[in-house]
Amino acid sequence: xxxxxxxxxxxxxxxxxxxxxxxxxxxxxxxxxxxxxxxxxxxxxxxxxxxxxxxxxxxxxxxxxxxxxxxxxxxxxxxxxxxxxxxxxxxxxxxxxxxxxxxxxxxxxxxxxxxxxxxxxxxxxxxxxxxxxxxxxxxxxxxxxxxxxxxxxxxxxxxxxxxxxxxxxxxxxxxxxxxxxxxxxxxxxxxxxxxxxxxxxxxxxxxxxxxxxxxxxxxxxxxxxxxxxxxxxxxxxxxxxxxxxxxxxxxxxxxxxxxxxxxxxxxxxxxxxxxxxxxxxxxxxxxxxxxxxxxxxxxxxxxxxxxxxxxxxxxxxxxxxxxxxxxxxxxxxxxxxxxxxxxxxxxxxxxxxxxxxxxxxxxxxxxxxxxxxxxxxxxxxxxxxxxxxxxxxxxxxxxxxxxxxxxxxxxxxxxxxxxxxxxxxxxxxxxxxxxxxxxxxxxxxxxxxxxxxxxxxxxxxxxxxxxxxxxxxxxxxxxxxxxxxxxxxxxxxxxxxxxxx
Amino acid sequence: xxxxxxxxxxxxxxxxxxxxxxxxxxxxxxxxxxxxxxxxxxxxxxxxxxxxxxxxxxxxxxxxxxxxxxxxxxxxxxxxxxxxxxxxxxxxxxxxxxxxxxxxxxx
Numbered sequence: 328x329x330x331x332x333x334x335x336x337x338x339x340x341x342x343x344x345x346x347x348x349x350x351x352x353x354x355x356x357x358x359x360x361x362x363x364x365x366x367x368x369x370x371x372x373x374x375x376x377x378x379x380x381x382x383x384x385x386x387x388x389x390x391x392x393x394x395x396x397x398x399x400x401x402x403x404x405x406x407x408x409x410x411x412x413x414x415x416x417x418x419x420x421x422x423x424x425x426x427x428x429x430x431x432x433x434x435x436x437x438x439x440x441x442x443x444x445x446x447x448x449x450x451x452x453x454x455x456x457x458x459x460x461x462x463x464x465x466x467x468x469x470x471x472x473x474x475x476x477x478x479x480x481x482x483x484x485x486x487x488x489x490x491x492x493x494x495x496x497x498x499x500x501x502x503x504x505x506x507x508x509x510x511x512x513x514x515x516x517x518x519x520x521x522x523x524x525x526x527x528x529x530x531x532x533x534x535x536x537x538x539x540x541x542x543x544x545x546x547x548x549x550x551x552x553x554x555x556x557x558x559x560x561x562x563x564x565x566x567x568x569x570x571x572x573x574x575x576x577x578x579x580x581x582x583x584x585x586x587x588x589x590x591x592x593x594x595x596x597x598x599x600x601x602x603x604x605x606x607x608x609x610x611x612x613x614x615x616x617x618x619x620x621x622x623x624x625x626x627x628x629x630x631x632x633x634x635x636x637x638x639x640x641x642x643x644x645x646x647x648x649x650x651x652x653x654x655x656x657x658x659x660x661x662x663x664x665x666x667x668x669x670x671x672x673x674x675x676x677x678x679x680x681x682x683x684x685x686x687x688x689x690x691x692x693x694x695x696x697x698x699x700x701x702x703x704x705x706x707x708x709x710x711x712x713x714x715x716x717x718x719x720x721x722x723x724x725x726x727x728x729x730x731x732x733x734x735x736x737x738x739x740x741x742x743x744x745x746x747x748x749x750x751x752x753x754x755x756x757x758x759x760x761x762x763x764x765x766x767x768x769x770x771x772x773x774x775x776x777x778x779x780x781x782x783x784x785x786x787x788x789x790x791x792x793x794x795x796x797x798x799x800x801x802x803x804x805x806x807x808x809x810x811x812x813x814x815x816x817x818x819x820x821x822x823x824x825x826x827x828x
Numbered sequence: 829x830x831x832x833x834x835x836x837x838x839x840x841x842x843x844x845x846x847x848x849x850x851x852x853x854x855x856x857x858x859x860x861x862x863x864x865x866x867x868x869x870x871x872x873x874x875x876x877x878x879x880x881x882x883x884x885x886x887x888x889x890x891x892x893x894x895x896x897x898x899x900x901x902x903x904x905x906x907x908x909x910x911x912x913x914x915x916x917x918x919x920x921x922x923x924x925x926x927x928x929x930x931x932x933x934x935x
Contacts, residue, residue, distance in 0.1 A: 438912035531892040545891045574898045575891075643875040654852065661853070663927055668918035677930050682855040694854055698845070698864055699871060701852040715878050717888030722881065724889060756870050772892020800892070 343555035344410050344504040344562075345585075351398065351409050358398075358409025361504070362391035362453060365411050369456070369502040377477045378497040380416055381423040382456035387411055390453040406565060406585075408451035413497045413506035416457040417464055418549065419538035420444055427540050428472040429462045431666045431688030441538020442573065443507060443549045443566045450565040455503050458493030462690045463657070464514055464542045466490050467761045470749060471692045479521060480826040482788040485746040488518030494552045495522040499826055505562060506552040511543045512645050513742075513765025515550045516777035520741035520793025523779045523826070525814075526552045527559040527807070528765075530800045531772035532577035534563070535570035543652040544575075546645075546769040556778060556811040560584035563803060577801070584807050591812050592805065597623050598633035598734030603764060608743045615781035615792045616740055622816040623738070633730040633737070637723050638767065644723065645766035646759055647703055647716035654700025657693070660685060695755060724771040727799065736809045737797040740764050741777040745790035764795060773800050776810050779821040789824040840869045 350356045366384050373379050394409035414420055417427045419437035426432045440448070448454060461471040469477035469492025477492035479485045480500040487496040491508025495518035498506050508515040510528035519526025527550045534549045541547065551562035560582075568581035599620060604613055620630050662668035662684025669683035686694070703712035730737060742761055752758040768775040777793035784790070796813070798806035814821075845865045849856040856864065910923055919926035 435916050438908055438915065571900060574900075575893065577893070578898075637881070640877060640881060643878050646871060646875060647878070658853075662918060664913075664925060665916035665918070671928055677928065678853070679855070680928055681853040682850075685853055686855040689854075694852075694856075695864065695867060697852050697854065698848050699868055702844075702848045702868065702872075705848065705851060712875070712878075714888050715883065717890055718883040718886040719878055719881050721886050721889035722883070724892075754870075755867055756874055759871070759874075 344407070344553060344558040345555065347504055348407065348410055351394065352404050354398065358391035358394040358453075359388060361409065362387050362411050362455075365455070365501070365503055368500070369497075372480075372500055372502060375478060375483060376480055376496050376500055376502075377475050378458055378493040378500060378502055379413065379456045380426065380428070380459050380474050380493070383422050383454060386422060387453045387455045394451060405449070405451035406561060407447060410452050410504040411455040412447055412452045413455050413458045413494055413503040414444060415460055415491050415494050415506070415508045417460060417509055417540040417542075418444060418507060419540070420454060420457065422454055423457055425457070425540070426473070427463045428460045428474055429688065429690065429693070430473050431660050433473065433667070435665060437538070439538065441549075442535035442570045444538065446566050447507070447562075452565075458491070458497055458506060460492055460494075461490035461692070463540070463653075463693050464490040464509055464511055465653070465692050465696055467513065467517055467758050468747070468752065469493070469496075469518070471690055473690065476749060479746050481523065481790055482746065482785070485748050485790070486521065488521035488742070488746060490514040491518050491526075491552060495519055495524060495526070498522070498524045498552050498554060505554070505558055507549055507562070507566075508552045509539055509547055509549050510769065511546045512649060512769050513762045515552060516765050516775060516793070516795060517742050517762065519552055519777040520795075521746040521791065523791030523793070523821070524552055524554060525556055525559050525776065525778050525810075526550065526793075527563065527776045528768060528774060529563060529567065529803060530577070530774040531769070532575055533582070533774070533801075533803070534566045535573040535576045537570055537572040541656040543649040544656060545652060546649060548769070556776070556807055556814045557585060557588050559776065560588040560807050579801065582803055584804055587804055588807050588811050590808060591626065592735065592808050595623070595626075595628040595736070595809055595812070596631050596734040597628050597809070598631045598730055598737045600633050600635040600638065600730065600737060600739055602635050602638040603739030605743070608740055609745065609783060611745070611781065611783035612740045612743060612792055616738060616794050618820070619738060619780050619794045619813055619817065622813055626812055626816060631734045633733055635726050635730060635767075637719070637726055639763065640719060641723060641767040641770060642759055642763055644716045644719045644770055645762070646699070647712050648720065648770065650696040650700030651704050651713050652700070654697045654704065657689075657697055660688060662688070692755070720770050723767055727767070727771045727773060731799045735798065735805055739795055741793040741795040745783045745785070745792050768797055774798055774803050774806050776806055778810050778814050780813070780817055781820055782824055840865060840872065
């Protein structure tokens with residue numbers, strides 16, 4: 328490893344953003360050298376990994392030099408001063424384009440920055456580039472991307488997971504200090520698991536969705552993708568808090584978790600849902616969860632068996648609610664005000680303009696989900712599908728509340744398998760079933776985090792395995808402190824291998 | 829996937845899928861209609877497992893927050909400029925979005 332992200336010692340190998348930030352503040356390195364190093368790594372690796380769709384090299388270097396000049400002048404540095412951060416391409420930035428990895432928006436330029444981006448920039452972060460994703464955040468592999476599939480830095484014959492594929496690959500590949508993704512049913516946590524990084528889906532309403540291209544409005548949440556739990560805490564602190572432009576943000580002050588994340592929780596109760604330890608999971612996945620449970624026991628925590636009988640029903644609930652909301656949200660792409668517009672032949676009508684623009688602009692998975700949602704919301708089917716799914720949603724939320732009466736956090740797998748090969752889940756339903764452990768977090772609106780916990784060996788390569796912790800709504804303090812305890816305890820295991828990029 | 833005898837989707841027909849494509853404003857070739865029919869039937873067949881959940885007396889939950897409307901202060905704020913609104917338009921005439929003729933001859 329040669330990048331500056333990999334050569335400072337201390338907290339973790341490779342260095343996390345907090346360590347880099349502290350090094351800049353202490354004057355032992357410069358923001359410019361960190362930024363230039365990551366740009367060099369990106370230039371070397373992105374052709375193969377395809378994490379970034381656009382890189383703002385000049386902008387990033389200029390912003391980093393401004394941080395260095397502030398540091399030399401002795402001005403106080405904001406919390407993310409000079410840190411190069413990658414932005415998923417469904418989050419609006421005035422820099423570059425915001426394409427959602429779709430032909431529909433291939434030339435779309437946002438006239439405004441998302442609130443999350445604005446807050447990161449305000450905290451001194453450097454917007455480094457836009458990352459590739461499954462089109463409109465619909466997918467679990469990073470394969471459904473207009474700009475080509477994203478590759479997993481640990482094994483380039485395998486997917487990085489999705490939909491925040493490029494963000495996960497960029498963090499794992501040392502191309503940026505941290506990234507943001509979005510998570511509608513696992514799109515931050517599952518790629519974090521596949522790429523060996525930390526991925527946090529905050530409680531619904533924690534971070535403003537202003538400027539996040541809408542997919543499932545009652546499920547979507549922006550979150551950090553980082554090299555460490557404390558980095559996730561720091562980024563959540565910067566991005567969280569009420570936003571007048573998004574009436575679904577929670578009326579709560581920004582979090583201050585970076586202050587508390589190192590503090591272990593005395594008497595922690597860790598619930599393991601019986602339904603999560605399925606024989607259908609790869610054996611290394613269950614082994615990683617068991618090893619995590621052992622680590623918690625060694626730290627004095629109590630392991631509590633809990634029941635979440637509706638776990639399996641989550642996928643069905645999700646694949647009603649998410650496509651229903653998507654079919655409604657994506658109705659705005661009609662080829663009139665922005666986005667792809669088809670060329671009409673003389674005599675063709677307005678309906679044809681709409682339908683052809685949409686069919687040319689959207690890829691097959693997006694069209695499939697629009698069709699599914701449209702069908703389930705259509706006359707005569709609404710009660711049978713949508714209303715029923717919303718009733719099950721309440722039952723799922725009630726089950727979580729019941730479980731959290733017996734424990735502080737839930738522990739289980741993030742995904743049933745490590746990263747799979749390209750094309751391995753070409754059947755749409757098989758792909759959907761990969762999300763079994765992540766969708767219910769979004770359905771209930773609670774918070775969850777995936778952290779690296781072990782490896783599976785496949786064809787001589789080590790593939791990361793993440794475990795997921797979940798906590799009840801607005802319990803991120805508890806969630807990340809519990810995650811930090813586990814991260815510290817598992818350091819020897821998780822630092823045994825690094826991606827061979 | 830085992831067949832579910834109570835599935836609402838057993839009868840998902842080509843005509844229904846064609847109708848849904850029209851409602852969704854998608855132009856789908858006949859070959860793709862058949863592909864969608866098979867794929868949607870598989871997903872809907874799986875979703876039929878929701879029928880087995882006991883939902884007696886359970887109210888639908890449309891949103892994780894069950895709070896009431898939050899009203900913004902009644903103070904005018906500046907919207908996007910015309911330039912910003914038009915910068916992504918596929919076709920523009922002066923200060924306006926240009927669209928093809930909406931009404932056919934004789935309408």
